[in-house]
Amino acid sequence: MKEFILPCRDLVVHPGMTLPVYVDNPISIACVEGAVASHGRIVVAPQHSIAYPTSPSDMYEYGTIGDVVQVLRMPDGALHTIVRTTDVVKITDMTIENGVFSGAVEYIPIANDENDERTILMREKVFETIQSMAAFRKFKMDKLRSVIQNYPMPAFVDSVIQTAEIDTDSALKILTIPSWYDKMVALFERVRVMFEAAKVEDSINRRVSMQMEHGRREAILQEKMRAIQKEMGEEDEETDTVNMRKKIEKSAMPDDVKEKALSEWKRMRNMSPMSNEGGLIKTYLDELLSMPWGVGDKSDINLDTARKILDSEHSGMRAVKERILEHIAVMKKTGSTKGSILCLVGAPGVGKTSLCKSIANALGRKYARISLGGVSDEAHFRGHRKTYIGSQPGRIMDALKRAHANNPVIVLDEIDKMGRDWRGDPESALLEVLDPEQNKSFRDHYLEVDFDLSNVMFIATANSLNMSSALKDRMEIIEMPGYSEDEKVQIAREHLIGRAAADTGWNMDNINISDDAIRHIIRKYTAEAGVRQLQRELTAILRRTLLENDGEDVPTEFTIQKIDDLLSLHQSAGFSKRIGFGISI
Secondary structure (H helix, E strand, O other), X not given: OOEEEEEEOXXXXXXXXXXXXXXXOXXXXXXXXXXXXXXXXXXXXXXXXXXXXXXXXXXXXXXXXXXXXXXXEOOOOOEEEEEEEEEEEEEEEEEEEOOEEEEEEEEEOOEOOOOOHHHHHXXXXXXHHHHXXXXXXXXXXXXXXXXXXXXXXXXXXXXXXXXXXXXXXXXXXXXXXXXXXXXXXXXXXXXXXXXXXXXXXXXXXXXXXXXXXXXOHHHHHHHHHHHHHHHHOOOOOOOOOOOHHHHHHHOOOOHHHHHHHHHHHHHHHOOOOOOHHHHHHHHHHHHHHHOOOOOOOOOOOXXXXXXXXXXXXXXXXXXXXXXXXXXXXXXXXXXXXXXOXXXXXXXXXXXXXXXXXXXXXXXXXXXXXEEOOOOOOOHHHHOOOOOOOOOOOOHHHHHHHHHOOXXXXXXXXXXXXXXXXXXXXXXXXXXXXXXXXXXXXXXXXXXXXXXXXXXXXXXXXXXXXXOOHHHHHHXXXXXXXXXXXXXXXXXHHHHHHHHHHHHHOOOHHHEEEOHHHHHHHHHHHOOOOOXXXXXXXXXXXXXXXXXXXXXXXXXXXXXXXXXXXXXXXHHHXXXXXXXXXXXXX
């Protein structure tokens, strides 16, 4: 015959106890009433879940069966029930109906050895351990002494379990042991472990207390963590902050770099938490870990795809694009970026920088740009040594970190604008970067380790050939002449009008402008090799039209006369017309 099962959270009780149970859950009330109506027996069993269990898997398979000796109904409908436990049982074939649990039970007999001498001695050992632990946990020992003196064995075991706050799994294991002596042994082992843990915790707290007057709260927490690691014997496995050692060991750094990083980590670990040098070393290790060691884009080179990308993003420049495709074809054949460094030379606005980004897209690689205009310090490339205040890696390492790959396309923009002064010659450092025989082991002054730059594709841009012969000799110059008038019209059709419409919020369907009108803008309002000024003028006529139509983009035909009217108003409002290469008149 199946017995009714009353789920109780975190409650493990031994046989021979009188257990008061307050029941206010409607399902639990139905369970008690069903047990009373049946034969007055009920199983008190602990549950896994925090909420009321909904399936047999939410319940433990052991519990204590007892007699319901009293049921008192409270005014609010709850039941105050007294259960006198009699036996330990194993629950099988557990079922649930309308939320009420029931199941078959197998009785687990307990040997009658509670008065044996060895059982009593083991109980004294348990009490002595609890008494010693009271100094750390602040237990109420008066209550335990009365239990030892006056209570039988079941009451002693339950009092120790509840007072020491032993977890449910351990308490249930003790419940199912078939002799009181073995129960005492298991209980002693558990409280002994808790006593040793309490001693370790007290030792840590004492060590931390000694440091209270020497630092702020952050320093105290770090010292406590250090003490915990020392007591656990894991001092060599965990870092003082965020598992720095594990990150170093799991990274793809070369062996020599990893050895350097671990050496710095050991120095940081042995320093005081308040040490400035310790913070500098941690910053250094963070920078070292952020580098893309062994991380690169693995996309295969497809020449047809590369040609389509270059043609879709740039009009004209056929000779330039063919030379770039030749370079990509060599990369596909050799499987490396070794070879000549491309240098795109042309007037401002001809699309040098944007063409470099298209090359990165065509190769399926990350893109990073380094502006060299006004750079006159060698440290911009090689970085600053860690001994300097505010030191940091150079621009090359920073670009790799931003790209999150060791084989990106890095654009050295405006390479002809570099200078030199008393702080060093940046060109000499750049020559090392661009030399395939030297950049295999480029060493940044801040990182102080070698990094392989041979997988990086470097592309330089310049407005003129005003560079040293050594630098020009290291690169292959590709001149980008200005666009013809027809090419500018095509670029305006394919790119500039759409970009101007996006910048000003226009609907492309409402813009009607002929090729002759575009040619009129080119001839009268621009005089540059590139298309930047043409982009500005197209944006200006769209802005001015929005102003005339109260911010609405109504369908508009931009005739030559209308363009002159709009741009004359634009210029009379205080805007100068730019012609040539950035010269205003």
